[in-house]
Amino acid sequence: MTQPVFPPLFEGLALEGPADPFEKACSHAIRGCDAGLVVHNVGANSLNAAIVFAPDVPLRDAVMMLPLCAVGFQNALGALAPPEVAVHLDWHGGLRINGAVCGSLRIAAQTADPEAEPDWIVVGLTLPLWPQSDDPGTTPDETTLYAEGCADVNAVDLLESWVKHTLVGINTWTDEGAGNLHRDWRGLAYGIGEDITRNGITGTFLGIDERFGMLLREAETTHLIPLTEVLEG
Known part of the structure; x- marks a missing residue:
């Protein structure tokens, strides 16, 4: 299989078989690898990959790498897929193609403290290519x-x-702040205005705050669920 070519400052690491790029990327990050490592496993039925980042901002802001990578995925697929293919994004990292769940993004960080600057963040992508069942x-x-x-x-x-x-999204975020990311993500968000259950709370998904926290309206109370809640330990 042809090996992918990445932009400067990104380095690829190919895996085979059942190896999980997300776990491998986290392992490399813990050992102190450079940011920009892209661990990938492209199989016949699925695409799995993970990127190591080192954002120099507190975790409460750095966790926005999840929606940033999600918008990056939509832009990537939009450039390659037929124009009638619709991609939408779940708040917690789920990916939807033509309304149905089709893979997801996940995120882990070196710290769980929202005020601390993490040494690393890893965002992983899982995308099924072909059905596992007949x-x-x-x-x-x-x-x-x-x-x-x-x-x-x-x-x-x-x-x-x-x-x-x-990478384009990161550069825009660094140079101009999160405004473009908010606009782009809202245009792709799935479920806003609908009733959902999150963290044991059932209510109407109103949208997000400036740090992508979920605003969930339950009766007369609006709950704020920080995006850090989706971090994997």
Whole structure:
């Protein structure tokens, strides 16, 4: 398989078999690898990858790498897929293609303290390419990339594009702040205005605050659920 080519300052590390890029990236980050490591595992049925970051801001702001990478994925797929393919983003990192769940993003950090500056952050991508079952009707709310009219999208090209578009998002965030990220994410957000349950609270998803915290309206009370709540330990 052709190895992906990444922008300068990014370095690829290919895995094979069942190896999990997210776990491997976290392991390398703990040992002190440089930011920009892209661990990837492109298989016949799935694309899995993870990027190591070192944002020089407190965790409460650095956690915005999750929606930033999500918008980067939408931009990447939008550049390669047919124009009728719709991508939407769940607040917690879920990806939806044409309305159905199709993979997700996840995030981990060196610290859980919102006020501390993390030594590293890892954002991982899991994207199913082909159904694992011969009967996809058993999971009607889930789909795969190639089942949604994207059979001509090469997984390696998509991985390269995700990293490139994420880099563009990082540069914009660094130079101009989070305003563009907020605008872009809101235009792709799934479920705003609908009733959902999060952290044991059921209410109407009103939107997000300036740090992408979820605003959840329950009766007469609006709860704020920080985005740091989705960090994996």
